[in-house]
Amino acid sequence: MxxxxxxxxxxxxxxxxxxxxxxxxxxxxxxxxxxxxxxxxxxSQELNNAPIAVVDEDQSPLSKRIINAFYGPYFKTPDIISLPEVDPAMDNGSYTFVINIPPYFERDVLAGKQPDLQVNIDATRMTQAFIGDGYIQNIIGTEINEFVKGYRATYVYPVQLTSRIKFNPNLxxxxxxxxxxxxxxxxxxxxxxxxxxxxxxxxxxxxxxxxxxxxxxxxxxxxxxxxxxxxxxxxxxxxxxxxxxxxxxxxxxxxxxxxxxxxxxxxxxxxxxxxxxxxxxxxxxxxxxxxxxxxxxxxxxxxxxxxxxxxxxxxxxxxxxxxxxxxxxxxxxxxxxxxxxxxxxxxxxxxxxxxxxxxxxxxxxxxxxxxxx
Structure with a gap:
């Protein structure tokens, strides 16, 4: 005691x-x-207000469609810049992503030539870079497929995939x-x-x-x-x-x-x-x-x-x-x-x-x- x-x-x-x-x-x-x-x-680990810019060398309806597909809250409104501005903008950290749409992009897509579209990523912003890369690929792919087909369609897989996210369903x-x-x-x-x-x-x-x-x-x-x-x-x-x-x-x-x-x-x-x-x-x-x-x-x-x-x-x-x-x-x-x-x-x-x-x-x-x- x-x-x-x-x-x-x-x-x-x-x-x-x-x-x-x-x-x-x-x-x-x-x-x-x-x-x-x-x-x-x-x-936050989610993609939110990522700064993005676009070099539109095509000036076509398809390029405009791709630019307008990037919106909040995932991305800021894309800035339209010229090709010589890309390197300085990436060097000073103004943008995490810069998309370069080449000339005659729409024409080559419609001709089935599979043209290259360049996406520059600032990997020092690691979380945004990793998540945003997947978002950009998905957005561009969806817009191009819809433009070529003339309508928005969802691909039906031969196997039904069901994902159940437990304990944190909204990630x-x-x-x-x-x-x-x-x-x-x-x-x-x-x-x-x-x-x-x-x-x-x-x-x-x-x-x-x-x-x-x-x-x-x-x-x-x-x-x-x-x-x-x-x-x-x-x-x-x-x-x-x-x-x-x-x-x-x-x-x-x-x-x-x-x-x-x-x-x-x-x-x-x-x-x-x-x-x-x-x-x-x-x-x-x-x-x-x-x-x-x-x-x-x-x-x-x-x-x-x-x-x-x-x-x-x-x-x-x-x-x-x-x-x-x-x-x-x-x-x-x-x-x-x-x-x-x-x-x-x-x-x-x-x-x-x-x-x-x-x-x-x-x-x-x-x-x-x-x-x-």
Whole structure:
């Protein structure tokens, strides 16, 4: 009971300390609200208002028909430019696509000569370039076929192809981006808060005060974990229900309670990692550098951005010891596919094992740093 009381009071002290740090508190609030909203809504993966220009050297009804086929919201209204303007316009990034319709294009099409039509693509705008290329080919092909036949017809395939897009039927990138950003923010803020809590104790001289009290390193570490983890878990719940489900209108297919329970286990691992980094760093700038080195691989290689199956085998195996790998797995399974306990319990167990290892390392390192103080 004495240990529990000490852990409770130390945790309350952590919460009060965080409440007095208005800058850090404001950062946490923005990360779980504005950052998630902006990142998920601004980084759309759909083709939207792509800048396009056309060099019309044919000046025929067919070329006019092709130009008028490009309209919003996929493309901006095409600009008509001359052939010498193509290279400067592409070099300065004015257009993602420039279509060059050659002279006598309509005549050659009607004569069955299959003339070439050039499409210049700025591949530095990777997402627009990849998606837009398919759109352009489909639009031009449809308009040419309709012009030649004199009517719009749909080709009937000998086999009926039925596609069923599950979990995101409209392929809306906001549905994916918002949840993934929430997972990234949970990981990032948990490491920052606990690492900063350790550094703050050292910089403010309160660590020495704790050392003269009848407290153990175990009690201090556990108090920092539960206090900071509680703040992040409450912020994550608010973000999930208010920002993601409320403002962004992303449907939650599975149990939010099960997701938050798994997030709590994930926070046990990441807050322990934050304490470990806080004991290694001596100042906040050092902590920031360590977090960058650790956080980027955790987020980039977790499977949230690029599927794990697309990564080299050695990277997949190494990332099995990373908490974010299992966090992404069960979060996607619950929130996207409505998975239950029978599906996600292996990820919870793996996270608990990883968190225990991080906690033991953090506790040992904290004891060593306390002994050196």
């Amino acid at each position: 004495k240990h529990r009381g000490n852990i409770l009071q130390l945790g309350i002290k952590e919460l009060r300390s965080l409440w007095r740090d208005k800058a850090l508190l404001l950062f946490v609030a923005f990360a779980f609200t504005g950052l998630i909203y902006v990142v998920s809504s601004a980084t 809306t990138s906001v549905w994916f981006g918002s949840v993934m950003e929430l997972m990234n923010v949970i990981t990032m803020i948990s490491i920052i808060l606990t690492g900063a809590a350790v550094i703050r104790e050292r910089e403010h001289g309160t660590l020495e005060h704790l050392l003269v009290m009848p407290l153990t390193p175990f009690e201090i570490v556990v108090a920092k974990i539960w206090a900071n983890g509680l703040v992040i878990l409450l912020a994550a719940a608010f973000s999930l229900f208010v920002v993601i489900e409320g403002f962004l209108h992303v449907p939650i297919h599975g149990s939010a309670a099960l997701f938050l329970f798994g997030a709590a286990i994930h926070l046990f691992a990441t807050t322990s990692l934050g304490i470990l980094l806080g004991t290694q760093a001596r100042t906040m700038p050092q902590l920031g550098l360590l977090i960058i080195l650790i956080l980027l691989p955790l987020q980039m290689l977790s499977g949230g951005i690029t599927p794990r199956e697309s990564m080299p085998d050695i990277v997949q195996n190494i990332m099995l010891v990373a908490p974010t790998t299992h966090f992404v797995k069960f979060a996607q399974a619950i929130l996207y596919r409505g998975a239950g306990w029978e599906v996600v319990w292996p990820y919870f167990l793996a996270l608990l094992a990883i968190g225990t290892v991080f906690f033991l390392f953090a506790l040992a390192r904290f004891r060593k740093s306390v002994a050196q103080s």
